[in-house]
Amino acid sequence: MSGEASAGFAALGLEPRLVETLTTLGYEEPTPIQEASIPPLLEGRDLVGQAATGTGKTAAFALPLLQRLEAGRSKARGPAALVLVPTRELAMQVAEAVHRYGRPLGVSVLPIYGGQSFTQQLRVLKRGVNVVVATPGRALDHLNRRTLDLGALQVVVLDEADEMLDMGFAEDLEAILAATPEDRQTVLFSATMPPRIAAIAERHLENPVQIRIARAQLPEGAVPLVRQTAYIVPRAHKLAALGRVLDMESPEAALVFCRTRNEVDELTEKMNAHGYRSEALHGGMTQEQRERVMKKLRSGTADLLIATDVAARGLDISRLSHVINYDVPNAPESYVHRIGRVGRAGREGVAITLAEPREHRFLKNIEQLTKRKIDISRVPTVADLRARRLALVRASLREALLAGELDGFRSVVESLAEEFDPMDIATAAVKLVQEATGAEVDEEGADIPEAAPPREKAGRRKGAPGKGKGTAARGEKAAPRRGAGRARGPRGGIARLFIGAGRGAGVRPRDVVGAITGEAGISGGEIGAIQIADDFTVVEVAEDVADEVLGALRGSGIKGNRVTVRRYREGKRGR
Numbered sequence: 001m002s003g004e005a006s007a008g009f010a011a012l013g014l015e016p017r018l019v020e021t022l023t024t025l026g027y028e029e030p031t032p033i034q035e036a037s038i039p040p041l042l043e044g045r046d047l048v049g050q051a052a053t054g055t056g057k058t059a060a061f062a063l064p065l066l067q068r069l070e071a072g073r074s075k076a077r078g079p080a081a082l083v084l085v086p087t088r089e090l091a092m093q094v095a096e097a098v099h100r101y102g103r104p105l106g107v108s109v110l111p112i113y114g115g116q117s118f119t120q121q122l123r124v125l126k127r128g129v130n131v132v133v134a135t136p137g138r139a140l141d142h143l144n145r146r147t148l149d150l151g152a153l154q155v156v157v158l159d160e161a162d163e164m165l166d167m168g169f170a171e172d173l174e175a176i177l178a179a180t181p182e183d184r185q186t187v188l189f190s191a192t193m194p195p196r197i198a199a200i201a202e203r204h205l206e207n208p209v210q211i212r213i214a215r216a217q218l219p220e221g222a223v224p225l226v227r228q229t230a231y232i233v234p235r236a237h238k239l240a241a242l243g244r245v246l247d248m249e250s251p252e253a254a255l256v257f258c259r260t261r262n263e264v265d266e267l268t269e270k271m272n273a274h275g276y277r278s279e280a281l282h283g284g285m286t287q288e289q290r291e292r293v294m295k296k297l298r299s300g301t302a303d304l305l306i307a308t309d310v311a312a313r314g315l316d317i318s319r320l321s322h323v324i325n326y327d328v329p330n331a332p333e334s335y336v337h338r339i340g341r342v343g344r345a346g347r348e349g350v351a352i353t354l355a356e357p358r359e360h361r362f363l364k365n366i367e368q369l370t371k372r373k374i375d376i377s378r379v380p381t382v383a384d385l386r387a388r389r390l391a392l393v394r395a396s397l398r399e400a401l402l403a404g405e406l407d408g409f410r411s412v413v414e415s416l417a418e419e420f421d422p423m424d425i426a427t428a429a430v431k432l433v434q435e436a437t438g439a440e441v442d443e444e445g446a447d448i449p450e451a452a453p454p455r456e457k458a459g460r461r462k463g464a465p466g467k468g469k470g471t472a473a474r475g476e477k478a479a480p481r482r483g484a485g486r487a488r489g490p491r492g493g494i495a496r497l498f499i500g501a502g503r504g505a506g507v508r509p510r511d512v513v514g515a516i517t518g519e520a521g522i523s524g525g526e527i528g529a530i531q532i533a534d535d536f537t538v539v540e541v542a543e544d545v546a547d548e549v550l551g552a553l554r555g556s557g558i559k560g561n562r563v564t565v566r567r568y569r570e571g572k573r574g575r
């Protein structure tokens with residue numbers, strides 16, 4: 001089936017080397033946003049696309065961009081493409097994706113963001129790169145220092161444009177775009193399309209193709225009867241979370257979805273190593289292999305089927321009780337297809353989704369399409385699993401008591417009762433049953449962090465952050481931390497930090513918020529009051545991130561300038 005997989009991408013006009021790379025990465029077919037965007041982008045059209053994280057938008061703009069880079073163009077002319085992104089994390093992710101897709105074409109890419117030393121970035125820029133992926137603040141700093149020349153740029157991509165505006169980067173974007181050639185190709189992706197984004201598109205894009213994946217109208221009864229739950233889990237903890245959820249739910253048989261072939265193979269191997277009877281199913285397998293797998297599942301010799309969307313299409317296994325989205329699907333419609341594998345013939349099925357913090361918006365889109373609520377739950381803790389195992393032991397004991405026929409065991413209790421309290425004897429017996437029956441609770445990942453979904457955008461400030469008060473109402477940007485992201489301003493202990501630059505140096509609240517959230521990767525919910533004096537600034541942050549913020553600000557500085565940053569001590573302002 002691998003021929004079929006590459007056929008989907010080749011049909012969009014992508015060149016053989018790129019198609020080959022995608023096959024190697026285990027991509028089976030283009031996502032809807034890729035199908036709609038790649039052909040017009042290859043033609044050189046400007047494009048406005050509404051797409052959330054998880055839809056495959058990065059490949060949607062990166063693949064055409066790579067293919068259109070002029071062959072043989074000298075790097076000395078400056079970068080040919082610039083991708084602007086809101087955060088340091090995204091800059092690294094996108095740069096990595098561009099690098100991965102562009103490797104066979106020999107394309108070089110450089111991420112530039114605050115917090116990293118200028119010198120290193122300068123060295124690479126001097127040597128010459130094809131693609132720069134940057135946060136707006138740092139890109140502008142380089143432009144102002146004349147260390148970045150955008151004069152020969154062919155393509156500009158504004159990725160997550162709504163986030164960039166929310167972070168107060170509007171002016172920076174204008175300044176950067178003004179430094180690029182008029183005849184460049186411009187691509188704008190945004191999860192939401194508020195009027196401010198439309199206005200930017202109107203000003204800077206020429207006759208753009210508008211891609212908004214039309215919401216399919218679902219026919220009556222298309223959404224099966226399923227209990228839907230989602231867990232917000234950082235990528236690094238997904239495997240542990242899956243184990244916990246499986247142990248808690250005890251599915252009869254579950255279908256677990258991953259995005260790519262490679263991920264299916266990897267997860268199958270890991271789950272088998274953890275003692276789950278799992279089988280892989282993907283488009284790279286022969287019909288014979290597929291049939292063997294299906295047989296194992298039907299007969300109960302396997303309990304987990306780990307599959308890609310393509311391979312699971314039309315699958316009909318009556319034993320399936322759970323569908324688990326290990327990766328969120330690439331479009332809300334695929335979610336409905338996936339969960340259609342359970343909840344058949346009036347039986348209640350269960351659909352579970354492990355979403356990464358950045359993919360929270362995607363859950364909203366699914367709720368809108370299905371008109372059903374998805375409960376966001378906490379990943380079961382080790383204590384939850386223990387409690388559940390005890391409940392099972394209790395139920396078995398109760399059954400044994402009701403069934404009677406205990407006479408053969410009574411003498412053991414009677415003899416022990418001469419020495420011990422009967423209550424203690426029973427308790428010890430429960431302990432032994434528990435130990436004998438329970439699979440060991442996985443305590444490796446005892447600290448799966450609880451990731452709060454990013455705050456909703458309703459009621460957010462427009463434009464720049466407010467005037468010096470707990471300003472940064474923005475979503476989770478970095479690896480989430482326990483309980484972060486809900487309350488306005490930091491909860492718990494507060495640290496006050498001194499920054500040795502103030503109004504006199506042109507520091508505005510948004511520079512402080514931008515440096516902390518974007519460059520240091522701290523959630524906006526952990527920033528409190530910001531006071532800007534003439535020659536210094538004091539900002540409040542949550543105590544548990546204070547050292548991280550200090551370290552990052554010392555590295556990145558404010559507005560590209562190194563400044564003194566330290567804990568603020570009342571009455572001691574100077575250095």
Ligand code: AMP
Nearest residue numbers: 027029030031053054055056057058259
């Ligand atoms: P993005 O929405 O760009 O953040 O991409 C989400 C994830 O989907 C990334 O991990 C990509 O590697 C993956 N991805 C992108 N396109 C495809 C595809 N056609 N098939 C499978 N996975 C994909």
